[in-house]
Amino acid sequence: MHWIPILALVVALVGCGPAQDDAPAGNEDDGASKRPRSGGTITFAINAEPPSLSPVMPSTRVSTFVMGMMHFGLVRMQADGTWGPGIAESWEWSEDGTQLTMKLRDDLKWSDGDPMDSADVVATYELVAAEDSPFPAKNLLEPLADIDAPDPGTLVFTFADRPLDPLLSAVVNPLPSHVMGDLRPAEVESWPRSRDPLTVGPFRLAEWNAGESLRLERNPHYPGRPAYFEEVIVKVVPDPGVQLLQLEAGEVDVVQSVPFGEVERLEKNDDIRLHPIEGSTMTFLLHNLTRPALQDARVRRAISFGVDRQAMVDGLLYGFGQPAASAIAPIFPSHDGSVQPDPHDPVRAAELLTEAGWVDTDGDSIRDKDGVSLSLVLLTRAGDAV
Structure with missing residues (x-):
């Protein structure tokens, strides 16, 4: 195999985001007066509409991007490539490495206000691991022999053998069991909650205009620090050239993928900032x-x-x-x-x-x-x- 990793470019319009605090009278040059404050709207351009916002459905890059603002799993990958806390705040292993006990946060709620607990995780894993499950995440659960919820705040994973990276089995984002009912794998794609999901993350879906845009708003039940922006607009703009035109016109604030041939021209625009990101593509x-x-x-x-x-x-x-x-x-x-x-x-x-x-x-x-x-x-x- 012959690989060429590609560096991604994120382009942002300078000045996008929340309004600044008004400068105190007679103190216009005070640096603190120019400090941004929380609030406002940020608008992203993406090249395709997400097929679904269900954590267990096959994901695309755009659906992963949108869901990343609304969902998170038991553990989360950190910037250094190691696993860090997510829904689970701590975990420990048995001596033989075949049993993992996780303690969940006790302050999480779904975006409808219903508490999120271990029953949601078990119900999701049973759905994904079902014999007729078509979900890609099923492969992550193959090393898993059993999952048990002895109480609302505890999960116990039992593996048939000591897995190479057992925490991979903990990255599946849970679904809300209190609205799942008797949901079967074949029904998930048409399930209304796949396009109007309940979430535990900092944002929840407020509006979805098919083929055009999605609007996310702050999740009032999120227990962590409130999201910096009040809302996020995600516009579906398939043509990269049109994305750049909308960026330069101020119609969108962030474009996630930039044709490399446009970089030199954009670097000359004082209203636009390019942020190279080392990726794995x-x-x-x-x-x-x-x-x-x-x-x-x-x-x-x-x-x-x-x-x-x-x-x-x-x-x-x-x-x-x-x-x-x-x-x-x-x-x-x-x-x-x-x-x-x-x-x-x-x-x-x-x-x-x-x-x-x-x-x-x-x-x-x-x-x-x-x-x-x-x-x-x-x-x-x-x-x-x-």
Whole structure:
């Protein structure tokens, strides 16, 4: 596999957000008077409408983004890649590492005011783990043998064997059991609460204009620090060019994905700030091993030596990326920086093909073997520069 991790760019309109406090009379230059205060509205542009806002439905990047403001799981991934508290405020392991006991926060309520407790988690896990469950999260629960709620504030996970990363089983966001009834997996997609969810996070859904926008408002039952903004507008704007036009016109405050070719122009606009974010998005070449030629590791390695990764980063991504040697991006703690990608070496690539028996026997500049020309089909996404 040949990976090129891509650096994401978030673009924000300078001055978006809450209004500033009025300056005290006669003290216009006081720095404190210019300090932003909580409140107001922020508007994001996204490229597609979320198919659902149910935590257990298959998610897309946009649904994950929106749900991230409304939901959170038992544990949450921290900036350093470690697990931190979420709904669970603490946890401990049995000596053999096969049982996990979690203590839940006692101050959480659903956005309708009903208390959130361990029964909600158990009901959600039973739904996801059901035999007819189509949910991707089911794979995370495979190591789990049992889940029990001895009291409203306690969960006990029992694993058949000591799992490699047992807390992965704790990232499923719960559903509100008090409105689930006899909900079955096949009914979740059409369940009204999949588009009008109850939440425990800082925001709740206030309005959804299909195909156009979603409006989130502060969740009055959220026990943590109130969200900085009173409401969040998420506009569905499929065309990246239109997103930038709306940003420059002040119709949206934040655009999450910027065409790299627009960066230089946007940097000259004093009203716009670009925020590079190191991400884990990767473009890779995946070999189809049912093709006879690709069953030979020397051919696959020759392709690797033939790819000029740095030229792709520089020419296609305008330098916003880096060649990678594995599927683990540098932002993750498990990334091994000592592993390096194959260099661009056409000479070595040619040597490997010759060793594998692929040579140009008829002078047509195409290598062949046993009367068959070396021909491969590259399948890619329309509009993908890389």
